[in-house]
Amino acid sequence: MSEQPPVALRGLTKQYGRITAVDDVSLTVNEGDVFGYLGPNGAGKTTSLRMMLGLITPTAGEARVFGHDPQKSVDALADVAGFVEAPRFYPYLDGMTNLRLVAALDGNEAKTRIDEALDVVELTGRAGDKVGGYSHGMRQRLGIAAALIRRPKLLLLDEPATGLDPGGMRDMRALIARLSAEGMTVMLSSHLLAEVEELCNRVAIVRSGRIVYEGELEELRATAGLTIRLRTSDDEVALRVLSDRRGISDVTRHGAAPIQFRAADEAAIGELSRALADSGALIFELAPSAATLEDLFFELTEGEGDAQAEEKRLDELSDLTGGAQ
């Protein structure tokens, strides 16, 4: 299918008085993506999603879903479902009636999927209770059910795991993975790098309304470089092997802590393991250190607001990624 991409944002901007909530955001979500929209509080994630759902009008730029403008008509949302912030329902109606209501507003067919959707989010037993008495997590689940009955091709989720218990979070992630495997395109916002790493193939990192990185998660990992932890039977020998090796840099060792170094690629690590074995330093542990991507994320989203330093970082980053931004 040579169709329009599920999401295309071009120069999207939303101004609230002095605050630019979303600042010239351009990005594309392609069919089949699980796209992570990652950023700290107030970064503009919810505001962007509201514009994609036609709930608020952009100050400038445009948001398109499957090539259609949700500002013009809800027809644009024919294949789209989701929610922003916590899903909200009528507290004086029970869960089932709330779903019937939104299903009626979708058209008749959605009604036939209510039972299945309730089952998926494990709310069947509580469907007869007033939503006013639901817990936060139950409302979140009902929100997912309300989105599923639309059988969308694009699912927009604003921090879907927020407020869920650990089991619920796991189920939610499993559900998103399953829907994606079934061919649904998903865009989800999140504060959590780990969540995005687990679920998403592409990511946009936003800060103060601006995109500071957009691209494949793999590329971002490559940008962060591979920091490797190494413990051996003889670290002195290992250090000698490490020094001056092609593809190995930044070797550090603090006291009894494991040796750390950066590797250019996985091939360099493979070579290294053979060299270590040959040298007689037996490998106890040779593992990537997870902290690096996290560090990069904080660096991208937390800078001092020093514009020059910021620009420099971004330049470095786009050099490294070949201008993926």
Place this chain on the structure above:
Amino acid sequence: MSRPGTLTVYRWELRKLRAQKRTYLGLGAAVLVPIVFSVAVAIQPGEPADVPFGRYINDTGLAFPLVTLLFGSIWFYPLIAALVSGDIVANEDNNGTLKTILTRSVERSQVFFGKVMAAFSYSILAIILSGVVATIAGIIVSGFNPIPTLSGTLETPEQGLLLVAGSLAVYLMPILAISSFALLLSTVFRNSAAAVVGTLMFSLLLQLVVIIPGLDGLQPYLLSTQFNSWQGLLRTPADWDPIIRAAWVCAAYAIPSLAVALTVFLRRDVAGG
């Protein structure tokens, strides 16, 4: 697959109204007030002689709904109408549910008109219920007897019943205008208490405008005046002038209110909640 539209919204708005206490508060008051009035008349047979038909309440039950309409026009029926009409949009803001319904397959305009139809339905039901209860209670207390018209002629009870029904129908025009204004405030204020109180203030202020010297010429064009237009029916021959004027004056209040409300509703940002 049938496409959902205004009628779908309307049906579900009625369903929502049926689940809310506010609806029963309004309808309950609309029923209770004529009953209390009838009981009071039964116990203490004085008569409110200073209003048209007040003199006849001990002679015929058909005078009861008419006297109720007269007294109710000052604030009671406007309040009943505003109670739901002023809430029907603001309620969505309060519950944060606009984003829930506006991201389905109905246009904002369809949501708005579905709400207008539901608010109107409620207001019409409240007036008719109130009128029917007043008539029945009145007949129990004072009997199903002939009723004198404002021209001094006497109508048979059957003819009188028709005139009461006609009067209720004419009364609906200013009531729907009040509903429309409440809908406007509900949309603009996004707060139902403010919309209900605001509508009532508006209705009372209009009644006061004529006290200002030089403004008494406005009287025929005020909404409050239209609440009395049904009295044209109770003349022989019937005087249609006040009724025709009520039709266009009420439209002149209702249509711009709804037009502004619709514009605001179509353009507004749905944030928060």
